[in-house]
Each structure stands twice: as C-alpha cells, then as structure tokens.
Amino acid sequence: MLVVDDDPTVAEVVAGYLDRAGYRVDRAGDGPAALARAAAHRPDLVVLDLMLPGMDGLEVCRRLRGQGPVPVVMLTARGDEDDRILGLEVGADDYVTKPFSPRELVLRVESVLRRARPAPVRAPRPPSAAGLTVDPAARRATKDGTELALTLREFDLLTFFLRHPGRAFAREELMREVWGWDFGDLSTVTVHVRRLRGKVEDDPARPRLIQTVWGVGYRFDATGREAD
Numbered sequence: 001m002l003v004v005d006d007d008p009t010v011a012e013v014v015a016g017y018l019d020r021a022g023y024r025v026d027r028a029g030d031g032p033a034a035l036a037r038a039a040a041h042r043p044d045l046v047v048l049d050l051m052l053p054g055m056d057g058l059e060v061c062r063r064l065r066g067q068g069p070v071p072v073v074m075l076t077a078r079g080d081e082d083d084r085i086l087g088l089e090v091g092a093d094d095y096v097t098k099p100f101s102p103r104e105l106v107l108r109v110e111s112v113l114r115r116a117r118p119a120p121v122r123a124p125r126p127p128s129a130a131g132l133t134v135d136p137a138a139r140r141a142t143k144d145g146t147e148l149a150l151t152l153r154e155f156d157l158l159t160f161f162l163r164h165p166g167r168a169f170a171r172e173e174l175m176r177e178v179w180g181w182d183f184g185d186l187s188t189v190t191v192h193v194r195r196l197r198g199k200v201e202d203d204p205a206r207p208r209l210i211q212t213v214w215g216v217g218y219r220f221d222a223t224g225r226e227a228d
Helices: 008-020 031-040 057-067 081-089 102-116 152-163 171-179 187-200
Strands: 002-004 026-028 046-049 072-076 094-097 132-135 140-143 168-170 210-213 217-220
Touching (some): 002 008, 008 102, 026 031, 031 046, 031 057, 046 057, 057 072, 057 081, 072 102, 094 102, 102 152, 132 152, 140 152, 152 171, 152 217, 168 171, 171 187, 187 210
Parallel strands (some): 002 046, 046 072, 072 094
Antiparallel strands (some): 132 140, 168 217, 210 217
C-alpha cells in the first residue's frame, strides 16, 4: 500500500489501520514523492489525498494511471460532488470523504483489491459480444482485437454488462452487483458508464451498446442497434 497525505496525523492513522489489517505500507507527503515511490516500487493500491502541496491528487492520479493500472482510493475533505466526480473521471476506483472511519477505509481498500486480483479458480469461457471480449482471470479487455485501457471498475462494469446482455439494470443494482455496495453516491455509476462508453462505443454521444433506459438505468445491447 502507498498512503499519500500531507497531514501526518491522517497518514499515520491510515497507515496504522492498514498495517494492522496485514498490509505493508509506504507513505508519501506530497505528489512528487508519491510518484517517485510508485515508480521505485509499484504498489498494489494507492490511498491518495485529493489536496496535496505542489501537485494535487487529481494530477497524481492521472500520472499514476499513465504509468499503468493501479487501484486508487481517493481521500477528500471536500463535500462537493464535482470534486468526487473529478476523482472518478481521472481513474480513481473509489473515494472516501473526510472525516471518515478508518475501518470503513480498510473495508473499501479490501473491496477494491478483491476485484483487482485474478480469479483463483478456473473461470468459464470469457464473455464476449459486439466485438468486445473480457478475460476476468487476466483482467484484460479487447475491442475488435485491440486491448482497451480500462480502470478496475470500468473492467468490472463491462464484464457485468457482457454477462447480462439485454437486461436493464437500475443504478442501485449496478452499484450493488459491480461495486459491492448497498449504499453510496449513484453518480459513481453514472461517471463510470460515461467513461466506459468513451472507450467501447464508436460514437459515445450516440451509444448503441450501453444504452440508457429512461426511468430505469442502463442496458447492454449486444446487437449494437441504435436505441429508440
């Protein structure tokens, strides 16, 4: 684990709880230090504060994602929904708003890690449709043979859609089935659907695969027909 926070007290508390949960923890107090430590030893997950001196958490997250896939749980003291959405937009897999329960943070970290790890048992044939194929064991997704650069949650969301073509799901159902949450900010689902459309649709402005079902939520149409 890499914990990035310029508040020594917060960093110490987070690192302490993660350490007691059985994780090896490294710490950084600003953006450049976080990038240097991540480059020297790639972490399995980053707990990243949004407000950092010199380089904010959004830019750190962008650069981490540019170096390769790594799960990110973002911390923010702001209650503004726009800040949370920005974090998800740049590739954060989850976020926790300060003040937070350290136990809740550890549970969020464990949830993200579970979904990031390859399946320990032999998986069935990778689901595919409309030129899209996902391999859950390898955490690899392709479109027409070209590999897609998906975040952890985008991959999980696409896999879920491919396994349930033609069925409409409410955002609450997607949050429960894909994120494993029984409650949370539903804008998380909206942002990830928009990001996923940008990577799998020929024209994200007129999606044919991941369609909006007004008054319900979203449906994956394996035929790729334009919605009415």
